[in-house]
Amino acid sequence: MDIKDIDKVDNIIKRSRPIQAGEHIYRTGDGFTSIFAVRSGSIKTYLLDDDGVEQMTGFYLPGEILGFDGIGTEKHGCNVMAMETSTVCEIPFERIEELSLQIPVLQRHFFQLMSQQIEADHQMMLTLSKKNAEGRVATLLISLSRRFGRRNLSPNSLRLPMSRMDIGNFLGLTIETVSRTFSRLQKEGLIKVDGREIHINDHEQLRSICHAAK
Amino acid sequence: MDIKDIDKVDNIIKRSRPIQAGEHIYRTGDGFTSIFAVRSGSIKTYLLDDDGVEQMTGFYLPGEILGFDGIGTEKHGCNVMAMETSTVCEIPFERIEELSLQIPVLQRHFFQLMSQQIEADHQMMLTLSKKNAEGRVATLLISLSRRFGRRNLSPNSLRLPMSRMDIGNFLGLTIETVSRTFSRLQKEGLIKVDGREIHINDHEQLRSICHAAK
DNA sequence: CGCCCCATTGAGACGGCTCAACTTGCGTGG
């Protein structure tokens, strides 16, 4: 993309105000107008079905993009909440569509982003369907570590943006099982746990227990 | 879309030869060039990870579109196999991208299709994470019933295109549990099972046990 | 007919859930 194109894209982005922990950016059923890029903080997305069951569908860190649900129906299909004070960029989707017609690489880029989301969701299906508690927790830690590393933060020392409850909800486990699993991994020396502070001692071994095994 | 546009789209579609049961359309790592629309038969997509663990990621029936994985990386991220003799239309993705620049509603349409795939995958995450065996099987049956109905087939009487093995793999259950669950639902009178032939006696009650409960 | 594959059914093992008690950190108010 050349400078002029980047400028055009830049012009349609709205910088939004900070969002407080626990505040929603949008909810299921809200009209779909925009997608969002996380600038700081951390965001969770979750389904809330009729009988009140919650399913976390994703955690989003700075640099990541969310909101691709709801293009089909014009209504958002999930809830989006800040897990801590966060800022996001709002990107009006109609503008993106218009610009995409002029800038082919932009169109390609959004197809790619959505495709990546689909692949990530499929990996998550594998995790939920085929891994035991240790494998699920290890997979989450490796994922977070990689994403922290991409932002030039230490991949070995990280602060979990989410509660045990959220982790359990995301991974299909109870908070008790999450807690016990952290304790076990710590006892085995793979990680060091102090509340939300996690230190990864042995990446290799942690990665090895990500492999599916029920 | 006006007639001329429909014609343009029609011209880029390649009608492919029939594909035999068990034959692959593409595999993980193959270069991404096209998406596919199912014309007849039925198709399954699945991940195959390093240690040989398989995770079914979707079943596709006539009228449905697959292959949105791999746009990001230019390589397909899953395997795609015909479950019975099937025919598909191949739609070269570069052609779609070119046409989308000329026909805005086409671009919108593909964004919508991918968005719907994402929402369906999130629903599947909820199913895998929060439902017990009965709920998972019931959810699959309701989904198939709805999709058969959309094709003007009976929503009450359907022939499963996939084996018990595939169902178990998809739902994160063993074939034994799938089998036992079918038997239990039959004993309760909700469905009638005869191998792959399923008759749904009580839609209402079947739908009611789809609700999450572990 | 005999073989093989798929499906069904049973018995026992085990991982994660449920329920419950206890700890820790934090904010509020006396």
Added chain:
DNA sequence: CCACGCAAGTTGAGCCGTCTCAATGGGGCG
């Protein structure tokens, strides 16, 4: 300053649903 309540996390004991292992029953096909 401490007392108190509250929310989040940890740990233990027992239970339950699904997996594992094994035996048996068809159905299609050479």
